[in-house]
Amino acid sequence: MSTATPAPVIVSDAIQPIGEPPKFSNPVARAVWDAGFPGRAKHMEQCGKYRSRKCEDNHVTREHRWCGARSCDDEHCAHAAAAVLVDKFHVDADHIVKYSEPGTKFTFVDYRFVCEHKDDAIRAQATKVIDFFIAKSKLTRRDIENIESGLPHNLALWCYTGFDDDGLLVLRVLFLGLSVDMDELRNQFTAISADVHIVPVKSIHRFFPLLFKVAIPSTDAGKASMEIAFIGIRRLRTIGQFERPEMEELLVEEGDGKTSTNNSEVESAKSNDDPPPKSHKLCPICHKKIVEQSGWMPKHLPPPMPDKITYYPASD
Numbered sequence: 001m002s003t004a005t006p007a008p009v010i011v012s013d014a015i016q017p018i019g020e021p022p023k024f025s026n027p028v029a030r031a032v033w034d035a036g037f038p039g040r041a042k043h044m045e046q047c048g049k050y051r052s053r054k055c056e057d058n059h060v061t062r063e064h065r066w067c068g069a070r071s072c073d074d075e076h077c078a079h080a081a082a083a084v085l086v087d088k089f090h091v092d093a094d095h096i097v098k099y100s101e102p103g104t105k106f107t108f109v110d111y112r113f114v115c116e117h118k119d120d121a122i123r124a125q126a127t128k129v130i131d132f133f134i135a136k137s138k139l140t141r142r143d144i145e146n147i148e149s150g151l152p153h154n155l156a157l158w159c160y161t162g163f164d165d166d167g168l169l170v171l172r173v174l175f176l177g178l179s180v181d182m183d184e185l186r187n188q189f190t191a192i193s194a195d196v197h198i199v200p201v202k203s204i205h206r207f208f209p210l211l212f213k214v215a216i217p218s219t220d221a222g223k224a225s226m227e228i229a230f231i232g233i234r235r236l237r238t239i240g241q242f243e244r245p246e247m248e249e250l251l252v253e254e255g256d257g258k259t260s261t262n263n264s265e266v267e268s269a270k271s272n273d274d275p276p277p278k279s280h281k282l283c284p285i286c287h288k289k290i291v292e293q294s295g296w297m298p299k300h301l302p303p304p305m306p307d308k309i310t311y312y313p314a315s316d
Contacts (some may be wrong), residue, residue, distance in 0.1 A: 010094075022045065026047070032224060035224075046065045048064065048075040050296070057288055066080075090205060106178075108172070108211065109196050111169070111170070119229060126160065161214050162216055178189075213287065
């Protein structure tokens with residue numbers, strides 16, 4: 001009698017897990033598992049776990065597992081990623097303000113759309129907005145691809161942040177050097193609302209925190225719906241920031257760069273592409289090699305006293 005493990009059953013665009021599910025403490029992770037994405041669910045369940053590490057100079061530091069999910073606010077994954085992006089683009093903003101021509105302005109829009117919580121519907125809505133802005137800029141997609149990051153003219157920054165508590169799709173856009181009528185931006189799309197700002201470039205620093213502000217539904221059901229809807233959308237991961245928005249990037253499945261993919265290959269690519277962050281091999285204090293580490297500890301347990309920690313040889 002064969003004891004081979006049966007292949008997973010393909011359901012829609014997800015992989016249906018086989019066997020009994022793990023015991024999840026995170027209800028969003030359980031919903032993602034039930035939707036057919038076991039790899040993503042396990043990463044979410046592990047989010048926040050930590051272990052102690054010791055380097056050659058006996059510095060003791062802590063390593064965390066973060067899931068990086070766009071719906072994650074338990075351990076502030078998405079918010080931390082947003083803060084990193086704000087810091088990153090402040091450097092670009094300094095360059096832009098310094099070298100922009102007098103009178104240069106930028107456009108910022110916060111759109112809210114009624115949109116199905118499905119990746120194809122989200123892609124279609126985002127593509128419609130991006131196509132409009134590219135056409136208004138009088139640039140081709142190839143022009144935008146060739147623009148170097150940080151140039152003061154025709155720099156496009158785009159950010160999707162999630163679904164709000166009303167289940168509306170939030171799509172924020174910042175575009176530099178584009179002259180568009182505010183009423184046109186409000187009326188161009190079938191948006192429920194469009195908060196539009198066209199302001200001098202010297203004010204751009206105030207808008208990066210708004211651009212990258214993470215919208216996470218307050219309910220577990222809303223978080224799970226958002227997480228599942230965005231699985232498989234390339235370049236819209238985590239908080240969804242994407243630069244130089246070539247349409248082709250929005251139309252490929254995450255993982256292999258093809259427009260049509262076997263479902264099992266897609267899930268495998270996701271699992272390989274989105275693991276918890278790798279172990280730091282060097283001490284963040286002295287940058288010497290990590291030689292010992294403890295086991296992983298649950299996020300809800302306080303760190304044990306130093307003399308209670310058991311260390312094991314660190315693997316390379």
